[in-house]
Amino acid sequence: MANNIIPVFVIIPLGAAFVVSLIGKRIKKSADVLGVLATLGLFIASIASVLKTAEAGMLIYKVGVWMPPIGITMVMDSLTAFMLLTVNLVAFLIALYSVDYMERFTSKWNFYTLFLLMLAGMNGVIITGDIFNLFVFLEIASVASYALVAFGTEREELEAAFKYMVMGTVGSFFILLGIALIYGYTSTLNMADIAGVLLDKGMGRIMFFVSVLFIMGFGLKAALVPFHAWLPDAHPSAPAPISAMLSGVLIKSLGVYAIARIFYNVIGMNREFSNILMFLGALSMVAGVFLAIGQFDLKRLLAYHSISQIGYVVLGIGLATPLGILGGLFHLFNHSIFKSLLFLNSGAVEYAAETRDLNKMGGLNERMPVTGGTSLFASMAISGIPPFNGFFSKLIIIFAAVQADRPVYAFWAALASVITLASFMKVQKFAFFGKLGDGLKRVKEAPLFMKAAMVVLAFICLFGGLLLQPAISKKFLSPSVEALTTGTDYGNNVFRSAGK
């Protein structure tokens, strides 16, 4: 059975989290081994799922063999496979990195338990075909991330975690309220069925209210600009691998993916939503980058850049043209790679030099060549310098904006890109180039696993542009774009595949 691979994405991390929490304290190293093996298994499974969906189209797993719309379905189409590969690739490399990095903290097994729970939640959000199920997985991932932000239990961490929790919980209320209203209007919770009922019944005024609730709720999870205030506190406060995970994939799978799936495939995209998303995207893009450039705390600077880059993704997806969606999704993939890499670099610097303040660094290239080199790669990728992956995705988004007759947004995208370049030149100058700072004489390069994870990510940054090659794109990117452009036909496709 081809579709038996689908529940694996939730079972493996949940099971591994359970086992780690049981035996992690007693058996030394078991947490490391299990964490890395589980994420490696997920990574392999996600590659298999990309190949499978490229060949077979949509796969459905019916939980408890109930036919949709009655039971819960798990739907794997090409967009799902794309997101799963992104999430699990980053998660695997971060688990590898954590083996060495988390030695700084006590209770490493707790870290792996929460990490795997968060991964289970994210995979669940991506893979589910039921809107209430989506909410449950979203909460699993969120609660695990709240706890992970507070993991250091120092003053800043606790304060940031509290703030993040309050805002995240309120965001979840809006999502739940939206789900309640959708259920009241359509009498179903299956996303495919909702799409069908809405087509028959028409949009109705209530659906606009629901859409606004979803934009607020998922926009808060994605840290779009009016709802972004938690991110610059929460992401830097977490341990570096978790910052990488939060900025790299959590805000995308809980926020952007959910917005894209619901607005394209369930509610149906129209001009108003497209305008709202584009405006929020452009606003985040510009506001994030202007807030970022003044920062001197390395991780805080990176966190503001996450807001800005998410703006690019949302702008691309909001354009609602195939080229725009392609650019948005490709930038989503690229951003998860280079932003994770940058956070891992900042973690390596913190590990070796015990500081996050750019003023206290300098000349680290001399002492930490691998960290310095990989961060140079990532900085060039995020600022959009050819031939790195970020260049291609930003170029596509800008082209798409011009093509869709939105030159103003294209201009803002180009401007934000220039300022991004400026702020990363600042990072490179203060941290890695120049004279070796005082008190950094005895700084050593990061340990092996940390280096390995960073080098792999840097290579993906360099060769990421190759994903646009027609031969690879045919299997990976273009089917995902198609999954969104089919719009509310998604419902019919799900029922057809379920009947098979």
Added chain:
Amino acid sequence: MSVYFLCLILFAVGMYGVLRKRNLIKIIIGIMIAEYAVNLFFVLVGYRMEGRSPIFSPGQDVFNMVDPLPQALVLTAIVIGLAVTALLAAIAIRIYEKYGTFDVTKIRKLHG
């Protein structure tokens, strides 16, 4: 109609607590009130005037029952809410240990 309106008021009371109160514990209580309002609303969506409880037994026809599905969903949502509240309270206690106060205006190491 008036039940929905009361539900909205309950939600507004909760949000007022979250937005205006300075004490961490009061903020947590505000969150709980808002959560109950959303849960209540979800149950009301499946409610039917003069309906009976959705227990099916042989010899009865399925008629005029309230919708049981939202009740099952709300049960799940309550469990999630419990987890969130417990974590919030745990973090609030830790904050009290570090700062010696529950007042949010005095807990400002960050400014985001």
